Amino acid sequence: xxxxxxxxxxxxxxxxxxxxxxxxxxxxxxxxxxxxxxxxxxxxxxxxxxxxxxxxxxxxxxxxxxxxxxxxxxxxxxxxxxxxxxxxxxxxxxxxxxxxxxxxxxxxxxxxxxxxxxxxxxxxxxxxxxxxxxxxxxxxxxxxxxxxxxxxxxxxxxxxxxxxxxxxxxxxxxxxxxxxxxxxxxxxxxxxxxxxxxxxxxxxxxxxxxxxxxxxxxxxxxxxxxxxxxxxxxxxxxxxxxxxxxxxxxxxxxxxxxxxxxxxxxxxxxxxxxxxxxxxxxxxxxxxxxxxxxxxxxxxxxxxxxxxxxxxxxxxxxxxxxxxxxxxxxxxxxxxxxxxxxxxxxxxxxxxxxxxxxxxxxxxxxxxxxxxxxxxxxxxxxxxxxxxxxxxxxxxxxxxxxxxxxxxxxxxxxxxxxxxxxxxxxxxxxxxxxxxxxx
DNA sequence: TCTGGGGTCCTAGGACCC
DNA sequence: TCTGGGGTCCTAGGACCC
Numbered sequence: 001x002x003x004x005x006x007x008x009x010x011x012x013x014x015x016x017x018x019x020x021x022x023x024x025x026x027x028x029x030x031x032x033x034x035x036x037x038x039x040x041x042x043x044x045x046x047x048x049x050x051x052x053x054x055x056x057x058x059x060x061x062x063x064x065x066x067x068x069x070x071x072x073x074x075x076x077x078x079x080x081x082x083x084x085x086x087x088x089x090x091x092x093x094x095x096x097x098x099x100x101x102x103x104x105x106x107x108x109x110x111x112x113x114x115x116x117x118x119x120x121x122x123x124x125x126x127x128x129x130x131x132x133x134x135x136x137x138x139x140x141x142x143x144x145x146x147x148x149x150x151x152x153x154x155x156x157x158x159x160x161x162x163x164x165x166x167x168x169x170x171x172x173x174x175x176x177x178x179x180x181x182x183x184x185x186x187x188x189x190x191x192x193x194x195x196x197x198x199x200x201x202x203x204x205x206x207x208x209x210x211x212x213x214x215x216x217x218x219x220x221x222x223x224x225x226x227x228x229x230x231x232x233x234x235x236x237x238x239x240x241x242x243x244x245x246x247x248x249x250x251x252x253x254x255x256x257x258x259x260x261x262x263x264x265x266x267x268x269x270x271x272x273x274x275x276x277x278x279x280x281x282x283x284x285x286x287x288x289x290x291x292x293x294x295x296x297x298x299x300x301x302x303x304x305x306x307x308x309x310x311x312x313x314x315x316x317x318x319x320x321x322x323x324x325x326x327x328x329x330x331x332x333x334x335x336x337x338x339x340x341x342x343x344x345x346x347x348x349x350x351x352x353x354x355x356x357x358x359x360x361x362x363x364x365x366x367x368x369x370x371x372x373x374x375x376x377x378x379x380x381x382x383x384x385x386x387x388x389x390x391x392x393x394x395x396x397x398x399x400x401x402x403x404x405x406x407x408x409x410x411x412x413x414x415x416x417x418x419x420x421x422x423x424x425x426x427x428x429x430x431x432x433x434x435x436x437x438x439x
Numbered sequence: 440t441c442t443g444g445g446g447t448c449c450t451a452g453g454a455c456c457c
Numbered sequence: 458t459c460t461g462g463g464g465t466c467c468t469a470g471g472a473c474c475c
Contacts, residue, residue, distance in 0.1 A: 038443085041442090044443055046444095060442090106474090194473085226450075255445090255446075258444090
């Protein structure tokens, strides 16, 4: 039994049931009730309150399989409201940023903080962090602290599952024998980077607990699996291999995806075209926001993987662009070209999407000598479009190809039957008392 | 009837070249 | 006509994450 090193300290802070908590901030009536938040299309359950978990509702469950709880246990449900969660996330990250010199935002509801060099005990400091987010934003959080990111994640898991720690667990504050006990108690599939497939294979090698994996030769793991899992073994031993990517040295995003399931299956290419065009427009807007251009666009369409009595078909095609671009019109053109190639009639399509990749910095843009495209004009048109949409709301101006059919008639539109208001991002929807103050 | 969306990284294998 | 190995680059697909 050897103690984990203490020279480095990384904290993982994350919001408890983040989406649920965001909704409860603005609707306290939801407090103490079983509540679930649904994915796009009201398809799956993506966030559950403690009370909903207690009913045995697992993460990711298709909503229709949980609907009976609405009657039997007054289960409350909401469609997801990403504008709200995104905005609350920004606020949370800002509050947390004040507690460390280095912060890496890892997902909408969690970030790493580098606490190396801080005075022990770190658990007290972590409690302070929790108090602050609760006081400023009414968002409950948990904190896990360890010498590597992987151990910090694991510590966070322990903090969350064991109420006696009141939301904070730190390896450094833990006796070496207790450290070992925890590692022996936790299943290997809880480790960050070990998913379903890997854990099944690890079980075959008699590696069942975190402790087992920690004490396997990383070289052997590298040969049998990959460098990624070997790195995880090092991390579990307190040797930090995954470094902090804070905002300053954040690598640029490498691809932008926009895809969605349809409200109902569609069979006509015209409707697919509308959907694809609107996905391209959204992705291209993101592309311009980060001041990039792209060189490749991938289009994919697919039938439902769950449909029992129809053939599966899920083609995709990647179209190279002669010049890197961020012009929605050119991207839509290319996407249509691809769609025509892969489309086959007679199938019931349930989902489509596009991926922009080979992203480049707009500044390094190279124009093709032989191209007829007037770059400057293209940039101006796109800038104007983005500006109008920013000022007057999304989709004020868009390409005709995204469908001129009146709103609800668009078959491919999402279902979102029960969405809360945009409490923090739209003047017209912020809570009354607050709105009054500003008028 | 109803089953999410948006990312990252790595690897194996094919094409091509010398 | 027969016959080789090694390197690089690219892509598709798989695994993982939230």
